[in-house]
Amino acid sequence: MSLIEKLQWRAAVKQFDSSKKISAEQLDNLLSAVQLAPTSLGLQSFKVILVQDAETREKLRAAGYNQAQITDSAALFVFASLTNLDEQFGKSFIDLVASVRNIDRASLEGYEQMVLGTLSSRTEEQKLEWSHKQAYIALGVLLSAAADSGIDAAPMEGFDAAKFDEILGLKEKGLTTTVIAAVGFRSEDDQYSKMTKVRRSKEELFLHV
Template identity: 40%
Template sequence: MTIIEDLKWRYATKKFDPTKTISDEDFETLKSAMQLTASSYGLQPYKILNIEDKALRTKLRAASWNQPQIEEASHMIVLAHMTDFGDELVDDYFKNVIETRNLNKEDVSDYANTVKSTIGQFSKEQKANWTAKQAYIVVGNLLAAAAQLKIDACPMEGFQNEEYNKILDLNSKNLNAAVVVTLGYRSEADATQHHKKVRKSEQQLFINF
């Protein structure tokens, strides 16, 4: 039941203690949790941006409706998904498969072609929507891992997407900022931590067939 207690403990932290910093060891654990996140076909069509530069975070705060979490949190993660892709996305993945599992190209060619034919039919808009969904899976894993480490987090969509893309030069990299997660330790002054968690009941949420 530990994971359930951890998830009950976590909340979207609105005010972080800027004097507290996540240890390198714990942050490496969070990075591993993000790296190990499941994705469709295992393709991971996104980049995980760790924003360390203080001046950059100041600019991003201005593009985030001046929310203090951007600067006060120990760490800031931006999930940026690919806006378009071709066969190279699949080719790069299966090259990794071949090297990691010591296989021959012929061993994976049929499956690789199936994947290409499936996602290759997507329009550019469908590709962008699909890759954004994959990025959000990372957020879920990150929040759960952070809770287990008793690290506070705040997933954030409240930012000016186009401004983020300009500040981080994402358009030139075929990327789009999808969601932000700030990480650190809650401030004693954050009243939100004392609010009761509100969720739909199991009867309202689940449907059995």
């Protein structure tokens, strides 16, 4: 299948086959894709919590409008944004760049000033909004990577973020829930994935200048 055919195949599955487990290799492949997602300035100001524990997922389902995908998928990906993008966060990122590329940290002075300047010029609210956007890019990469591997991934915004934060103890970790994705394999009974995709025409969607 071509990538476009795989994207035609993918669907926001509502009914997962809970008997189908995802292998460690398949899961790790998806994690690699999320890890490689691009982010603004490369900061990756979010974390992804992988929830497979059944009891926790029952609680999350109650906080997610009782959506069955939360408990019946093989794994739940919770994208959570960092709430404290302070100077230390910016500096530690520059440390990472210097160490990964094995370059003198002093040569990154300009880059560091840009990162720190960007962080200090924004309010806490603006930085959180910014982080949420980065997490959504990672979600998009996850959806495409899953489709590429024949794995279902259902993106979801229908949940109470404050309750998710509480159940997962995210506040103490300096995180807050952005968006989630249920990952696994569709049930043969899933009707949604059998429906024709509804998309606006290219004429409506794209403007050529």
